[in-house]
Amino acid sequence: MSLDKLKLSKPLVAAMTDAGFLTPKEIQARTMSRILGGQDVIAVGPEGSGKTTTYVLATLMKLKYAFEEAPRALILVPDAEHVDHVLEQFKLLNRNNTFRIIGIDSRGAVDTQMNEITDGVDIIVAVPDRARALYLKLALNTNKIQLFIVDNAELIVKKGLQLPVVELANSAYKSQHVVFTEVIHEKLKLMISPFMKDSTTTIEVDEIGEQKAEVYQQMLYHVPNFRTKLNLLTLLLSDADVFDKVLVFVNTRLTAQTVYKNFNHVNETEITIYKPLFFDDAGYDDIEDFKENPESRILIVANENLTDLNIEGIPFIIHLELPEQKETLIQRIVKRTDEDVVAITFSTDIELIEVKKIEQAVGQRMEVMELPEELKIVDAGPKPKKKKGDEEDDSSERGAAFHEKKASNLKNYNYSAGTKAKMTYKNKKGLS
Known part of the structure; x- marks a missing residue:
């Protein structure tokens, strides 16, 4: 497909070509016409799929006329690093400096940023909390905003910046709203549901790529919070016949002690900690001693x-928490011997982005497991209200604000609490 299919202006096509973009990415091909047509859009795609370039091009196309007093596009990103990245993309494609574009984050003085805005600006790229502060000081006028964009929405949720996003979006009530994210989950839906229209289209680009490494059998449990993780871990590992030798990875030694205390200890050495923080906790300083003790x-x-x-x-490796560096988990699941190992990952909404990065890195999806019926799920707070027209649909493009999971991500395995890693977790919990 050529760039002409995106229906861009000749200067933008020339800028794209000069920048080395000769063909449009899938996310650009599927979202550009909808954004230019004025639709609210949720675009879901992995890092490197072309999300930033998509909305930079759409913004430059939609605004058309430059040098007006009030901003007409507000782009919210999670941090200063992302502000710099977006500004670089605008600089690359806004070749004739047609539009005045400024970045707003905590590195600048508020008074200086107020002056920059009041001097006149067309496009603002900002972190949500600083943009909200300027709005409350009456420096940021949202009445003329035509395009309200939230990029890396999953990271904005992770940083707890939902409130300023919602306030700013509601203040720019006449604008078109576009959200870009690597994953979509309940917390993100809760943030965007107050301002996304009923006619919102969700477009998901699934670029997992070729398998880059041979890994052990991977399974994923998606739970609402850490407390439910503990309940699930206790429930699964209560089956001693299946889980006869297990490593449970957490991030800190304090968390290790929390997990240890959560179990109902049958005997002193059944459940242990590697290099325990406190002397009265049962544990080992050498993993070989753990392996040898039946x-x-x-x-x-x-x-x-x-x-x-x-x-x-x-035979069983469980990651109760996602490590800070994805490589830490990946090196444990890469297959080095012929032995059968089951690698199980527990993930909350906030951690799903790390799961996606791991899947991208190894070129293989984790198999999503259904939560056991007997699991006690700790209340994770209010859920977003369903809107009129929010009906089930198997399509990845639809006219409701949210979408059903793609077939590859459906939780369609009916397993209860789980020798070939116990016949690969009893044939993925068929438990014959």
């Missing part, structure tokens, strides 16, 4: 200050 079934390991650990010979 009475020791579960070893809780903290990623904090952890050096290389020989985990060969252990």
